[in-house]
Amino acid sequence: EPEVTQTPSxxxxxxxxxxxxxxxxxxNHLYFYWYRQILGQKVEFLVSFYNNxxxxxxxxxxxxxxxxRPDGSNFTLKIRSTKLEDSAMYFCASSxxxxxxxxxxxxxxxxxxxxx
Amino acid sequence: xxxxxxxxxxxxxxxxxxxxxxSHNNIATNDYITWYQQFPSQGPRFIIQGYKTKVTNEVxxxxxxxxxxxxxxxxPRVSLSDTAVYYCLVGLLYNQGGKLIFGQGTELSVKP
Numbered sequence: 001e002p003e004v005t006q007t008p009s010x011x012x013x014x015x016x017x018x019x020x021x022x023x024x025x026x027x028n029h030l031y032f033y034w035y036r037q038i039l040g041q042k043v044e045f046l047v048s049f050y051n052n053x054x055x056x057x058x059x060x061x062x063x064x065x066x067x068x069r070p071d072g073s074n075f076t077l078k079i080r081s082t083k084l085e086d087s088a089m090y091f092c093a094s095s096x097x098x099x100x101x102x103x104x105x106x107x108x109x110x111x112x113x114x115x116x
Numbered sequence: 117x118x119x120x121x122x123x124x125x126x127x128x129x130x131x132x133x134x135x136x137x138x139s140h141n142n143i144a145t146n147d148y149i150t151w152y153q154q155f156p157s158q159g160p161r162f163i164i165q166g167y168k169t170k171v172t173n174e175v176x177x178x179x180x181x182x183x184x185x186x187x188x189x190x191x192p193r194v195s196l197s198d199t200a201v202y203y204c205l206v207g208l209l210y211n212q213g214g215k216l217i218f219g220q221g222t223e224l225s226v227k228p
Contacts, residue, residue, distance in 0.1 A: 004159075031214050043160060043203075043218040056215060091159045095214060104150075105216060107159025 002026045004108035006092050012114045013082055021077045021111045023092030032075045033093040033105060034067065036060070043091070049075065082115045089113075120204045125223040134191045136222050138204030141185045149180060149187045152203045154221070160203065164189070191224075199226045 005024045013019050025032050034046040048055040049067055057065075066078045075094075079086055089112050093105040121139040128134045140149070148167050152160040164171055166178040166187070177190040191198055201221040 033215065035216075042220050043154070043216075045215040045217065048214050050214075058215075089157070093159070093216075104162045104165070105214075107161065110157070110159050112157075 002106075004092055004094055004106050006090075006108040006111050008111060009109065010112045010114070012116065015084060015115055016081050019079050019082055019113065021079075021090050021092075021113070023075045023077070023108055024073050025075055025092065025094030026096075026106055027073070029094035029096045029106070031055075031095045032067075032069070033095075034077045035091045035093065035107075036088040037091065037110075038088045046077075046090075079113075082113075084115050087113055087115045120206055120219055122202075122204050122219070122222045124220060125225065127225050127227065128194055129227050130195055131193050134194050134198070134224060134226075136189045136191075136202055136204075136224070137186055138189070138206075139186045140204070140206045143184050143206055147184075147206050149178065149184075150205045151176070151178065151189045152205065152216075152218070154201045154203065156200075160216075160218070163202075194224075194226045196226050196228060198224065200224060 004026060007022045011019055032049040035043050036046055037043045045058050047057040047061045047067055052069060064080045068076050089110045091110045092108045095105045148165055150165040151163045153163050154160045164173055164176050164178045166180050168180050171178045179188045201223050203218050203221040205216060
């Protein structure tokens, strides 16, 4: 069964450093998403991406965040200058339609980001 | 997006049927009801989706009454591996750009 993959599984970085989280969505999917989950809290939407541009972003997704699809397979999330509060599990997801009533997004295993 | 309310936690024993009810009083005509499951340290996983009456797949059943103001996810004969957080989501994604809005979910603990 096709699956979303993410690398690395765990990233430790110092405050102020830039990090890039990588995702390989399911190959025939067209819509891509990033979510995050702070330990013990709910899953929060960050950004959706379609046709090489951001479709929607949340308030969390400020100027420190950016997304890119540098080639035909990877989807990346960059945090320019990490803060302690960026420590969380980051999930990539993909789907083959924006909805029309269906909610099936396929999530990756996540990258645990620890900012020290 | 319709607001959802579900129990924060539930306990069960192996082999029992578990029913998790979600309230969504202000569900709109075009909204669907979808449930996701999340195991510890993993991403959420789609379980089931429905619009009305009953939907069944190999994992669960979803019961939706005629007024659609609530729904019940039914897990038959749970095992220890069903210990997870279960999320009820209601809405029509098309107009919201596809994002999923998760609540706190119901933390199901299955004991031997």
